[in-house]
Amino acid sequence: MLGFFSSKNEHPLADPKEAKRILAEIATREPLGAAEEASGWLESIPAEQGFKPLQRLELTLRLDEATAAQSRRLARDYQPLVHGSRAQESRHWELSHGYWSLLLAAYLDCFTRLRAGEKDAEAMRPQQHLLYGRLINAAAAELKWRQFRYGPVDGETWRVLGGVYLAAAEARLDQRALPLYPGSGETTVEAEYLKALIFHASAMDNLKPLQIEIAERFIGYFLPFFVLARELQQDSVYWVDGAKPLPPTRLAKKPDVTSTLRFFSGTRAVDAVNKTIAQIRAEGRVPPGISLGTQYEPDAVIPVLEHLALNWAPKPPLRNTARRRINSPLKLVAGMNPVHQRLSGRAANGAGVESWIIDDVSLGGMGAHAVQARRDWIRIGVMVAVQPEGGDNWLLGVVRRYVRTGPNEDSIGIETISKAPRAVLADAGGLYTEALLLDVPEVGEYARMALPANALEDKVALVFTIDDKHARLHPREVLSTGPDFVVANFFVQSYS
Numbered sequence: 001m002l003g004f005f006s007s008k009n010e011h012p013l014a015d016p017k018e019a020k021r022i023l024a025e026i027a028t029r030e031p032l033g034a035a036e037e038a039s040g041w042l043e044s045i046p047a048e049q050g051f052k053p054l055q056r057l058e059l060t061l062r063l064d065e066a067t068a069a070q071s072r073r074l075a076r077d078y079q080p081l082v083h084g085s086r087a088q089e090s091r092h093w094e095l096s097h098g099y100w101s102l103l104l105a106a107y108l109d110c111f112t113r114l115r116a117g118e119k120d121a122e123a124m125r126p127q128q129h130l131l132y133g134r135l136i137n138a139a140a141a142e143l144k145w146r147q148f149r150y151g152p153v154d155g156e157t158w159r160v161l162g163g164v165y166l167a168a169a170e171a172r173l174d175q176r177a178l179p180l181y182p183g184s185g186e187t188t189v190e191a192e193y194l195k196a197l198i199f200h201a202s203a204m205d206n207l208k209p210l211q212i213e214i215a216e217r218f219i220g221y222f223l224p225f226f227v228l229a230r231e232l233q234q235d236s237v238y239w240v241d242g243a244k245p246l247p248p249t250r251l252a253k254k255p256d257v258t259s260t261l262r263f264f265s266g267t268r269a270v271d272a273v274n275k276t277i278a279q280i281r282a283e284g285r286v287p288p289g290i291s292l293g294t295q296y297e298p299d300a301v302i303p304v305l306e307h308l309a310l311n312w313a314p315k316p317p318l319r320n321t322a323r324r325r326i327n328s329p330l331k332l333v334a335g336m337n338p339v340h341q342r343l344s345g346r347a348a349n350g351a352g353v354e355s356w357i358i359d360d361v362s363l364g365g366m367g368a369h370a371v372q373a374r375r376d377w378i379r380i381g382v383m384v385a386v387q388p389e390g391g392d393n394w395l396l397g398v399v400r401r402y403v404r405t406g407p408n409e410d411s412i413g414i415e416t417i418s419k420a421p422r423a424v425l426a427d428a429g430g431l432y433t434e435a436l437l438l439d440v441p442e443v444g445e446y447a448r449m450a451l452p453a454n455a456l457e458d459k460v461a462l463v464f465t466i467d468d469k470h471a472r473l474h475p476r477e478v479l480s481t482g483p484d485f486v487v488a489n490f491f492v493q494s495y496s
Contacts, residue, residue, distance in 0.1 A: 009050035031070035035099040042102040046109040054123040060106040097145040107135040140196040151404035155245025162242030165193040225269035236263040266312025273309040329389040330356040336485040339385040344423035370410040396421040426462040441495040
């Protein structure tokens with residue numbers, strides 16, 4: 001495939017032997033190194049005037065294939081605030097997202113040349129089917145990496161995805177079988193487009209990055225239960241117009257009819273998801289026929305499946321409590337240790353405190369947007385202490401939803417887990433541990449406590465003094481975990 005390159009072009013990839021060596025080297029490198037090296041070559045291809053259109057496409061396809069295994073591994077291994085430093089996490093994201101952005105740009109360059117009828121571009125025509133499929137796959141991957149950091153996702157993403165899909169439909173290639181990568185199963189351009197639509201419809205702003213990766217794998221598995229239809233069906237739940245820079249939207253009312261309008265529904269998929277959940281619980285494992293890239297424990301995948309079933313249902317998820325719209329300043333502190341310091345009175349005045357605005361409140365939490373925030377800490381599952389304007393006490397919460405709505409705009413949903421948390425220094429078998437008491441202790445009852453992630457020990461009681469009373473609490477079941485904390489139930493043995 002690389003043997004037609006002109007010897008007059010001095011670009012290293014123009015030499016077939018050198019290109020073969022470079023591609024082989026990339027294929028054997030560790031994931032981050034492969035992404036970094038492939039990115040450099042991808043960036044150089046559109047800028048090289050000596051390449052003809054078909055050469056550009058062939059090299060982009062081969063670089064994509066050489067990096068395919070590593071790029072998939074990068075997504076699976078991306079777990080912010082779990083392994084490594086923030087600098088390592090940032091490098092992981094920037095290299096991974098950068099790779100997919102450059103791959104997308106290289107494919108778009110070829111697509112634009114072909115659609116514009118550029119000289120010599122017609123030579124790409126025999127591979128346009130593969131070009132359309134790979135382009136949508138790259139756009140969907142770039143979308144996923146942006147979702148790992150919760151956006152923002154602008155209209156250009158949907159314009160590109162819809163434009164390529166419609167071009168494939170125009171050429172009657174949208175439903176033709178396509179082996180996307182060597183050794184992979186067959187797909188279609190329409191199926192790849194539908195995956196991206198379902199991905200957006202699945203409310204990924206409520207999931208952690210690893211859960212997003214698992215959810216994307218499940219979308220591929222349950223895809224046969226979805227159909228992209230040209231006409232409004234009785235069970236249609238979502239619509240999208242491929243010619244408009246808009247994401248798929250739930251059907252509140254029938255949109256204006258156009259030839260580029262499409263409808264889809266996850267109603268049939270919900271039943272399949274629920275059956276899969278029941279099978280996993282019965283067998284204690286993910287069924288062998290479901291490929292998630294690696295083995296996950298049932299506790300890791302069942303919440304993701306439940307989330308998908310909830311968002312694919314005909315009726316949208318309902319809030320447990322009514323929300324009241326307000327617009328009021330909010331003080332916020334993030335992280336187990338900073339929260340403990342603030343609640344215990346040990347933090348310097350104003351240290352680590354951010355200014356946000358509350359958008360709405362309910363009995364279970366609040367929606368807010370950041371005004372002066374350090375974005376590096378905002379993640380699903382992070383503990384926060386919040387103090388609305390005019391209040392003198394702090395509420396304890398956990399970030400449950402996060403969307404980057406713009407370059408300097410964030411929308412965050414916070415679940416309140418305690419309205420009167422207390423910071424204590426507990427004796428855990430001779431080791432002193434910073435802990436947060438979430439409930440008022442009552443002898444013979446249970447009270448929740450939050451501790452640093454690795455501080456909870458089975459059968460080791462916590463002993464502490466609060467309000468001149470001595471308390472002794474014994475750990476029971478774990479209720480929830482976060483990047484740097486664990487919340488557990490404790491049996492109150494004594495409090496007097």
